[in-house]
Amino acid sequence: MLLKEAKEILDAEILAGEEYMGREVKAAFSCDLMSDVLAFVDDKVLLLTGLTNLQVIRTAEMLDLSNIVFVRGKRPNEDVCRLAKEKKMVLMGVRHTLFEASGLLYKSGLGAIEIEGE
Amino acid sequence: MAESEKTIKLEYEVGKEEFSKAGLASSNIKKVLNQIGIDAKVVRRVAIAAYESEINIVIHSEGGKITTEISHDKITVIAHDKGNGIENLEKAMTKGFSTASNEAREMGFGAGMGLPNMKRTSDQFSIESSKGAETRVEMIFNI
Numbered sequence A: 001m002l003l004k005e006a007k008e009i010l011d012a013e014i015l016a017g018e019e020y021m022g023r024e025v026k027a028a029f030s031c032d033l034m035s036d037v038l039a040f041v042d043d044k045v046l047l048l049t050g051l052t053n054l055q056v057i058r059t060a061e062m063l064d065l066s067n068i069v070f071v072r073g074k075r076p077n078e079d080v081c082r083l084a085k086e087k088k089m090v091l092m093g094v095r096h097t098l099f100e101a102s103g104l105l106y107k108s109g110l111g112a113i114e115i116e117g118e
Numbered sequence B: 001m002a003e004s005e006k007t008i009k010l011e012y013e014v015g016k017e018e019f020s021k022a023g024l025a026s027s028n029i030k031k032v033l034n035q036i037g038i039d040a041k042v043v044r045r046v047a048i049a050a051y052e053s054e055i056n057i058v059i060h061s062e063g064g065k066i067t068t069e070i071s072h073d074k075i076t077v078i079a080h081d082k083g084n085g086i087e088n089l090e091k092a093m094t095k096g097f098s099t100a101s102n103e104a105r106e107m108g109f110g111a112g113m114g115l116p117n118m119k120r121t122s123d124q125f126s127i128e129s130s131k132g133a134e135t136r137v138e139m140i141f142n143i
């Protein structure tokens, strides 16, 4: 799915990286726990989260994730957006809950990732 | 000096509860590894492990430093802090065990996944600590 398609589906506001909306994402991961993002994400997914602090950007950076959707109407502050722009990331904000935003994207064909079993 | 003996050493101080700077050391380590042309998959694993150890120093310790040594065949990351140590290492290594503060949890940490994740992403992992002492985590990544 192209980011600009995701933007339409989610009725999202672009907060950073407007010039990269032609990027494609193959799967998404929705989570408010950065520890779990670090432990479970092995692909270059679209990250959906309700957290907006600097560590979200740092977590994404370590994992080579470039595209983040903030849910529940939350918006990161300027410092966070600045770091994201430096890292050539796309940040979008949506009013939906994490569940609804995930469902809308899933319904439109964006998949989940496989996680390693025990 | 022979080509194979050249090593690069990086060292970063990591402050206690310095949330706004947390991740800076790992970000710099990642940048250097990319610049010298280390395979992207290895860089990603080092970055994850370094970041987990950096966050642990910030949220659990009195501060410390992260040292990275890059040689021709491996990358060694050492996270060494000033205390106050881990009472039960076996418990700490268990997925889900965490003593993280509310502040750390609000930032998205405290799932008790960090140490297991460092072990998973590295080729060799060792941890030394005890109650009231320093904690030293050493991780080796083969290139």
Ligand SMILES: Nc1ncnc2c1ncn2[C@@H]1O[C@H](COP(=O)(O)OP(=O)(O)OP(=O)(O)O)[C@@H](O)[C@H]1O
Pocket (backbone or CB within 6 Å): A035, A036, B052, B056, B057, B060, B061, B081, B083, B084, B085, B086, B092, B093, B097, B098, B099, B100, B108, B109, B110, B111, B112, B113, B114, B115, B116, B135
């Ligand atoms: N450097 C350290 N100094 C003191 N205690 C530590 C240190 N690192 C880890 N611990 C202890 O070990 C526990 C487990 O660490 P681990 O990194 O696995 O989980 P966490 O940091 O609590 O949560 P997460 O890493 O998932 O965000 C911590 O909650 C803490 O009690």
Ligand SMILES: [Mg+2]
Pocket (backbone or CB within 6 Å): B052, B055, B056, B110, B113, B114, B115
């Ligand atoms: Mg941790």
